[in-house]
Amino acid sequence: MQNGAVQVGILGCGRIARTRHIPELVANPNARLAGFYNRTLAVAEALASGLGGRAYATPEELLADPFLDAVCVLTPNSSHAELAISALRAGKHVLCEKPMAVSPVECDRLAEAERASTNILMIAQNQRFHAAHVKARELIASGAIGRVLTIQAAFSHGGPAMDANSWFLSKSTGRLGVLGDLGVHKIDLIRFLTGQEIVAISAVVDTLDKKSKDGGRIELDDNAACLFRLNGGAIGTLTVSWTAYGKPDVSTRICGTLGTIELMRTFEEPLVLYRPGTEPEQITVESNTNSGVVDAFIGAIVSGAPSPVSAASVLPSMRALFTAYESGRTGGNMIRLD
Template identity: 40%
Template sequence: MNPIRVAVIGCGAIAQRRHIPEYASNPHVELVAYADPVLSRAEEMAETYGGKAYSSVDELLANEKVDAVSVCTPNYLHAPVAIAAADAKAHVLVEKPMASTAEEAEQMIEAARRNGVYLMVGHNQRLMPPHVKAKEIIDSGRLGKVLTFRTSFGHPGPEGWSVDGRESWFFRKEEAAMGAMGDLGVHKSDFIRHLLSDEVAEVGSFIGTIDKKGTDVDDNAVCVLRMKGGAIGTLTASWTQYKGGDNSTVLWCQNGVVKIGTESGDEVTVELTDGSKEIYKVGAMATNEKQVPSGVIDSFVECIRTNTAPSISGEEGLRSLKVILAAFESEATGRMISLD
């Protein structure tokens, strides 16, 4: 089988630290092109990994025949770039949140369907080893029904991560659409849906900008969720956890509790009502400081190689996005918001 010809659109931090190196280490991939409006960034990637550099998506797609594209742009460009790539008959892996609005996400899904290509969303939390183990435990049924939960994701903010630091697009609403909720909250709305094999029925939230100066995007959110299956819980997202960032989830079940990443970040702890305790050390979760492989790139490549639709599909990305959009509606209206 010929190598899968891949282009990466957007050469900022997520492309430099995850997408491009993970493609480069996959034996079934040939990196052929990169696009970034700051041409020097694309040129640096081309010099390091091989391929050609372009300053625009249109120029790249006009000059290169690619099998697949990673969309690593600012959020407001996710939809137009993904649609252009799909129209060029390329499979699309788009970073989260997949779009700024539900309408954009639906247009992306339709473009992929129309062109017979895959659309996958980079919700890497599903693939982190502790999260995979926790889902295996929940799905086994031995803890009974999940009754209540809390899931949270926080760090000091994008200024230490983005290649542009405090001047990053992350802090400009017209480009980011949303702040901590788009960066971190949507990961956890996707994860809790996946972990519980259930959909969110109702959302209430407090969302605001508490400490980041000079930005009009949210830096903190606390949400209350009611799942269709009856479980209730909280989801929090924060860009102001300046010390002791968090990516943990706790599930209280009929027969015990499951704690994910509450201690060192790489463990799953099960405490049963009979007094027994189990600890599973299954591998680390990726953090901004420690980039372990996300699993997303290899999964995307395998879908293409085997002609298998991705499980983290555009439809899944849209469902997770709708939870976040409902949370913003709750903040704006002061009401609980029901999801269809």
Template identity: 40%
Template sequence: MSKVKIGVIGCGSIAKHRHLPEYANNKNVEIVAVCDIVEERAQETADKYNATAYTSYEELLANEDVEAVSVCTPNYLHAPVSIAALKAGKHVLCEKPMATSKEEAEEMIAAAKASNKKLMIAHNQRFVPSHQKARQLVASGELGKIYSFRTAFGHGGPEGWSVDGANSWFFKKEQAFIGAMGDLGVHKTDLLRYILGEEFVEVGAFVETSAKENADVDDTAVCVLKTESGIIGTLAASWSYVSKEDNATIIYAENAIVRLEDDPVNSVIVQYKNGEVVKYELGGIQTNESGGQTSSQVVDQFITSIVNDVEPPVSGEEGMKSLQVVLAALASNETKQITRI
């Protein structure tokens, strides 16, 4: 079987630490092209993976050999680059948040349909073993009625992670569109939709810039969310957690409390109402700190969907629903009212 020929657009940290190594480890993939507006960065990456370097994504997309691309650009370019790639007949794996508006997201979905190509959004938290276990526990009915939840995703900020450090696009509103809420919060809106198996219908939020002096985007956000069946909970997304990263989710249900990624050893702890406690060691979550990055599975799932011609597990529609919760949080913060989705 011939390998899927891949181009990676944007050679920053997410491409360097996740997309490129994961493509390189996938036996069904050949990395043929990479693109970055910083020529030196593009060339260095191309040399490492024996690919062709581009500084213009339009030129990369004109390369007939490229069958699929990862879009790893700053947020404001996710939609335009993805749409151009789909129109050029390439499958697209796009980083999150997929777009900066519902309209852009809809255009991406329409472009994928029109070209009959795959569009997948890189929401990796669904593939974390503890999160998959939690979804099973909820779906099985074992927990009984779900009452509430709290989830957080926070660390010290992108300056420690982004290739450009404190000068990163992450802090610039015209390129990032949204700060911690888009960088981290959208991971959790997607995760909660996945675990609970329900959509959110109402959002209230405070979205602030309190920790970063060089930022014109939010760095600390706290939201209250309500699902269609009335499950309520909080979501915190922050670049102001200065020591240890927090990536925990807790679900409060009729028969048990489930703690996810809340304990360094046991990634799932189920504390039953009757006093029984069940602990699962399921392997960790990907963090930006752990040097030996485990696979996020996003790339493998994307390639499988192309090779087997099946719908990707995180489709454009799924990405849009997770984005809409974030957009509703922004609207709530602006209007100081609860926003309906």
């Protein structure tokens, strides 16, 4: 670190970098943006010119620079695991966007690289940091709604736009569709909220409407509906969509033997607790000013704390995700994860 600040390099300067990671790094007093790589070099050069640091022609050149302490892997999904592994082996702390990898084999390789490294690998599962989710987890753990019985979760919006520079809807670079994009967030959130694991899952996975640049349907899934069971006995549903045009849905509903929690039913009411015989209780939580991911990552590096979201902790979410895809390919049957 130079002058007490973590020197951070950006691998991939696309939308998620420009709208989330870079602004949050700029705002963090313990971080300094010091390097940029993008497949279009001019984009990296423009960011370096405006924000400081330098542009690199290749990921390998950036990773070889001993000045950099940490990197953010924000490239297309297909390269997440390989770049994160290379960065760990180069001695960098790593913040890797979700999904951590695009196959079970890649997930295991990344988790093994994490075990072999003394540096931090953090997966950007940002739902764990939302204030309403953190509070809901505390309420569930304290017994506020009793034993969890059912869960209904949704994550739906109009989907990414297909433009001239988009990799998101391409099978060669995105590799996973809406289930890998939005579903992995909710699968991980379900585990985070309940403290339980998904032990069985079934799914219908389809491409219903999303169009590519040539007007045909994309090669990746744009809708999925899942049924699942937790190891504590609860059952649940998960729906994700890139075709919820006009009105998004990011809600989660957890019903227990003593009450119900509703999350993100509206942005004005992020957490509501319902119990028999009482009025609904709107729980006050702090407004999130950012995703919380970058601050947690930089904070762990500075303090020497463990990874806030390790690859090992996300592996069960990824296993459930890949099992859902398997179910979708084989007729939608319920598949056990053990």
